[in-house]
Amino acid sequence: xxxxxxxxxxxxxxxxxxxxxxxxxxxxxxxxxxxxALVSMKGGEYQIEQARRETGTDKPLHIxxxxxxxETFTLDFGDSWVKNRPVSDLILEGIGPSASVTVPAFFxxxxxxxxxxxxxxxxxxxxxxxxxxxxxxAGLSVSxxxxxxxxxxxxxxxxNLLPVFGFESGPQGIVFLILPWLIWVxxxxxxxxxxxxxxxxxxxxxxYVRTAAAKGVPTRSILFKHxxxxxxxPIITRVVIAFPFLFVGSLLLERFFGIxxxxxxSIEAVTxxxxxxxxxxxxxSGILYILFTIISDVLYALVDPRVRLR
Amino acid sequence: MSDVSxxxxxxxxxxxxxxxxxxxxxxxxxxxxxxxxxxxxxxAAGHEDLQRAADPVGYxxxxxxxxxxxxxxxxxxxxxIPAAGAPLGPWQQASRxxxxxxxxxxxxxxxxxxxxxxxxxxxxxxxxDYAATRRGFEHLPPGTTYAKAQDNxxxxxxxxxxxxxxxxDFQGRDVLSLTLRGTTTALWIGLFxxxxxxxxxxxxxxxxxxFGGWVDDVIVWLYTTISSIPYLLLLLAFxxxxxxxxxxxxxxxxxxxxxxxxxxxxxxxxxxAVGLTSWVGICRVVRGEIIKLRELEYVTAxxxxxxxxxxxxxxxxxxxxxxxxxxxxxxxxISAIKFEVVLSFLGLGLEPEEAxxxxxxxxxxxxxxxxxxxxxxxxxxTVAMFGLVLAVNLLADAMRDALDPRLKT
Numbered sequence: 270x271x272x273x274x275x276x277x278x279x280x281x282x283x284x285x286x287x288x289x290x291x292x293x294x295x296x297x298x299x300x301x302x303x304x305x306a307l308v309s310m311k312g313g314e315y316q317i318e319q320a321r322r323e324t325g326t327d328k329p330l331h332i333x334x335x336x337x338x339x340e341t342f343t344l345d346f347g348d349s350w351v352k353n354r355p356v357s358d359l360i361l362e363g364i365g366p367s368a369s370v371t372v373p374a375f376f377x378x379x380x381x382x383x384x385x386x387x388x389x390x391x392x393x394x395x396x397x398x399x400x401x402x403x404x405x406x407a408g409l410s411v412s413x414x415x416x417x418x419x420x421x422x423x424x425x426x427x428x429n430l431l432p433v434f435g436f437e438s439g440p441q442g443i444v445f446l447i448l449p450w451l452i453w454v455x456x457x458x459x460x461x462x463x464x465x466x467x468x469x470x471x472x473x474x475x476x477y478v479r480t481a482a483a484k485g486v487p488t489r490s491i492l493f494k495h496x497x498x499x500x501x502x503p504i505i506t507r508v509v510i511a512f513p514f515l516f517v518g519s520l521l522l523e524r525f526f527g528i529x530x531x532x533x534x535s536i537e538a539v540t541x542x543x544x545x546x547x548x549x550x551x552x553x554s555g556i557l558y559i560l561f562t563i564i565s566d567v568l569y570a571l572v573d574p575r576v577r578l579r
Numbered sequence: 580m581s582d583v584s585x586x587x588x589x590x591x592x593x594x595x596x597x598x599x600x601x602x603x604x605x606x607x608x609x610x611x612x613x614x615x616x617x618x619x620x621x622x623a624a625g626h627e628d629l630q631r632a633a634d635p636v637g638y639x640x641x642x643x644x645x646x647x648x649x650x651x652x653x654x655x656x657x658x659x660i661p662a663a664g665a666p667l668g669p670w671q672q673a674s675r676x677x678x679x680x681x682x683x684x685x686x687x688x689x690x691x692x693x694x695x696x697x698x699x700x701x702x703x704x705x706x707x708d709y710a711a712t713r714r715g716f717e718h719l720p721p722g723t724t725y726a727k728a729q730d731n732x733x734x735x736x737x738x739x740x741x742x743x744x745x746x747x748d749f750q751g752r753d754v755l756s757l758t759l760r761g762t763t764t765a766l767w768i769g770l771f772x773x774x775x776x777x778x779x780x781x782x783x784x785x786x787x788x789x790f791g792g793w794v795d796d797v798i799v800w801l802y803t804t805i806s807s808i809p810y811l812l813l814l815l816a817f818x819x820x821x822x823x824x825x826x827x828x829x830x831x832x833x834x835x836x837x838x839x840x841x842x843x844x845x846x847x848x849x850x851x852a853v854g855l856t857s858w859v860g861i862c863r864v865v866r867g868e869i870i871k872l873r874e875l876e877y878v879t880a881x882x883x884x885x886x887x888x889x890x891x892x893x894x895x896x897x898x899x900x901x902x903x904x905x906x907x908x909x910x911x912x913i914s915a916i917k918f919e920v921v922l923s924f925l926g927l928g929l930e931p932e933e934a935x936x937x938x939x940x941x942x943x944x945x946x947x948x949x950x951x952x953x954x955x956x957x958x959x960x961t962v963a964m965f966g967l968v969l970a971v972n973l974l975a976d977a978m979r980d981a982l983d984p985r986l987k988t
Contacts (some may be wrong), residue, residue, distance in 0.1 A: 287804030288895075295816055300823040406976070410969035412920050412936075415961045418944045426948060517809045521921065536925060539815040547819060551808055558807040 277563045282379040285341070293337050296548055302326050303544045310542060326546075337548075351541050356549040359534060365506035366436060367518030367530030370446060374453035374516055379508060382461030389462070390469035391492055401462060408459035417525050419482060420452045423577055436528045438485070449522045465504065472500045502573050509565035513557035517550075605692050605966075612688040673902070676981040683977030689970040697766040698760055699842075706759035709752065709934045716751030718946075719743050721955050746955035748942060758959045760934035765916045765967060767842060768850055772915035775854030777908050780861035781897070787862070788869025788894050798866070802859045810856065816928040817852035839962065845934050849922050853915045861907040868900040901981035909975040911969050920964065934962040 297303060304320035311320075321327040325336050340346050347354040390399040420433050425433035431448045472478070473496060489552035518532035527533075531550070618723035658779060669674070700706045715726040715735070724742055726735040745755040785983050821827060828844055836842045843888025844884070872878065879889045924944075943957025 284799055284803050284807060287800055288807055291804060291808070292816075293821055300820040306823060406972055407965075407969060409973050410965050412940070412961060412964055412968075413916060414920060414924055414940050414944075415957075415965075418940070418947065418957065422947050476920075514809055517812065520811055524925075535812055539819050539927070540925075542819065542822070547816060550815060551812055551918060553803075554809050554812060555807040559808070562807075 274563070274567060277566060279358045279428070281563065284559055286295065288336075288552060289338055289341050290334075291554075292431060292548055292551045293334050296551075297326075297333060297337065297515065298330070301524075306544060307350060310545075330508045341552050342555075346417050346552075349543055349546050351537075351543045351546075356545050357579060359546065360531060360549060360553060363518070363529065363531035363534045364516055365527050365530075367523065367532060368516055369442075370449050370522060370526075370528055370530065371453070371515040371518055373446075374450040375457075377450060378454040378457045378461060379504075380398075382458050382465050383504065385458075385462045386465030386469050387492065387497070390473055390496075391464045393470065393473075402466070405459040405462045408430075408455070409463075413521060414454045416452050416455050417442065417521055420455070424448055424451075434525075436526070436529045445526070445528075449519075449526050449528070453519065453522065462505065465500075468500050468503050469496060471497045475499075502569065505568055505572060507564050509561055509568060512561045513554060516557060517554050594602050597882065605696075607684055607688075608692055609689045615790060620646055672982045673978075677743065679978055680977050680981070682973055683981070686970040687976070689966060693762055693967050693970065697763045700760045700763045705755075706756035708930045709756035709760040711752065713747075713751035715751055716743070716747045716950075718953055719747040720749075720951075721746040721754075746953075747957050748939075749946065749953075750954050754939075754959050756955050757934045757956075758936070758963045761939060761960060762963065762967070764842075764846060764933070764935040765919065765964070767840065768846060768853075768913040768919045769916045771850045772853040772857070773908050773911035774856035776856075776911055777861060777904060780858035780907070781865050781904055783858070784862040784865030785869055785892060785897050787899075788866040789873055789896060791870075795866075798862070799950070802862050804872070805856065806859045811921075814852050815855050815925075815927070817856065818848065818922065821848040823854070845923070845927075845933065846919070847936065849927075850920050851913075852922075853918050857911060857914060861904065861911065863895075864903050864907060865900055867901055869896060872896050872899055902978075905982065906975050906979045909971050909978065913971050913975075916964065916968065936964050957984035 300306075302321075302327045303324045304317060307320040307324060308317055317326075325333055328336070339392060344357060348354060349356050349359055352359065385401055389401050392398050421433055424430050425448060432445050435445050436442060478491060478496065482488070482496055487494075516526075516531065517535075518530040520532035520536055522528070523530045523532040524536055534546065535550050537543070538550065638968065696705070702711075715729050719726070721744060722742060722744070724737055725734045726737055726741075743753050744753065745753075745758065748751055783798050783801070787795040807814075815933065827848075831837055831844045833846060836847050837844075878891065878896060881895055886895070903913065919935065920937035920940060923933075923935055924941045926941065937960075939956050941962035943960065946953035947957060
């Protein structure tokens, strides 16, 4: 097992280099000279030579890239141009608020979706099943913006049930989070139900289910003991893969509800051309994604003995 | 875009009945199609089951007679004429299965209606006044019959064509026209972005799957890398890149997209950004399918016959994976439209006078909390987008079932 994990970590190095390469080519080369952006942002107080020296663009490209790789491996991207604080501090501060929105909402949505999918699979082709599938497709087709805007308008503003806007850390801040959670669930439950239902139905069509039914195992225990256990494999993969995106946060929800998370930070950075922050966000989230992919592969191998460790 | 030419505005004197009638007609047409396909048609044609239930003996006779004197199918529009009684090809079988699904046909009708609206609005037959700002028309609710009073003239009564069926926005632009014109924008974005990412994904996926080896390694590395970056963040990075390119605007203003299609630079940027970033899924799917296909005997036979690799890959192997491309294309189409709305909402590169659903939702979200609430603009855009996305979603599902009957769940 350790050898497998070590091999996976080694295999992640090319991907990591790829992420830095794409980020560098996109933001450092295709977007033009970052020094010019810095000068135009700082106004008259900066000279182009000074900005070049500061951003390192007075050196040839390969040196610039090596410098960027160095920044990646030390996870230190310098100071934000707009806020004049270390980028890593800004991101670390944002992870808490982001996760407090996304993690509970994600688990709530996944639980609801699995329950609905089990129901659909159990009463397959019945009215319940059809209604669930139809409303899932209809729910998928509504723009996520509409959920946020109308949810905020009706629940927060007109009915005055929950605060419209704001964030507070600590247990008293939960009031601010309920509405974002509910909206997240509404947005994501449709596609989740469809995915889990397909997984369940695929599992139900397998031979072992027929055998179990033939030897008289009660339907309920086939469903919960056998099918659910086997269907857990794709479900776990989906959940673990979604994790890094939870830390990045939901850009739209954070923007609408004024939650000072990573998503808010990234929108702010793009609209104010804050180059170091954009760069760091792309690289950090890429690293998180790689880590969680490895974790999901390892879990996969642990859960399912059929998966060979290659 | 703000300088809507006067003659274009005047030339559309026939447009207002179409404009007023478009939405009710749209609803009627899709409902009507459902009704006809599900109820009227089977009854009128004497649906087999109904006939059989009513008169089993007569049905058997009639069916026998029908089978004996069945008219031959019309010859195909192109290609060789099949021999009588020849088995149906896979595409024909799929199309038969698709036609049997009422949901698929109804969503097809709805989609075609959107396409019609898109074409008509692009050509200027309907909604040609979408950019016309009018004083005294600001924030009129749907169906208002009086314009607002101006400085020195009283409120004016509006005649038929001037009544805003879906209200007006803060500049006095007609929301119905904006919504219809937004259909054009959405369709262009979906079409171009999905085509771009399909092209990239299919070519890369086919090369990786067919050749394997280092080609496969490089392409897999590329898409693993791209999929490691959260999608919206990547899109935002692209938006940042485009903002730093002043030359792009100069080039764009003379390009075909601006002169012929009247798209804005912001929309073009969204198309490129979405197109360049969303090919990963289809690439993965095509690669997997090609890996399966290349092991089949007909490929070996083709190789031993000396068919050139390019021909073998693109003429013989890739078409067998095409059903996957078709479904992916429609899903990419929807996701591009959805991302346009999100990106326009975030205000990345879109000019405010652009007629797009995203811009309307952006505007409408701020006006929702006015008193009295201006709800019609955001509602119009949301409902219009819902219809299009729903139609394509249902169609994609039906196509997946029809094209690959094994997958049917």
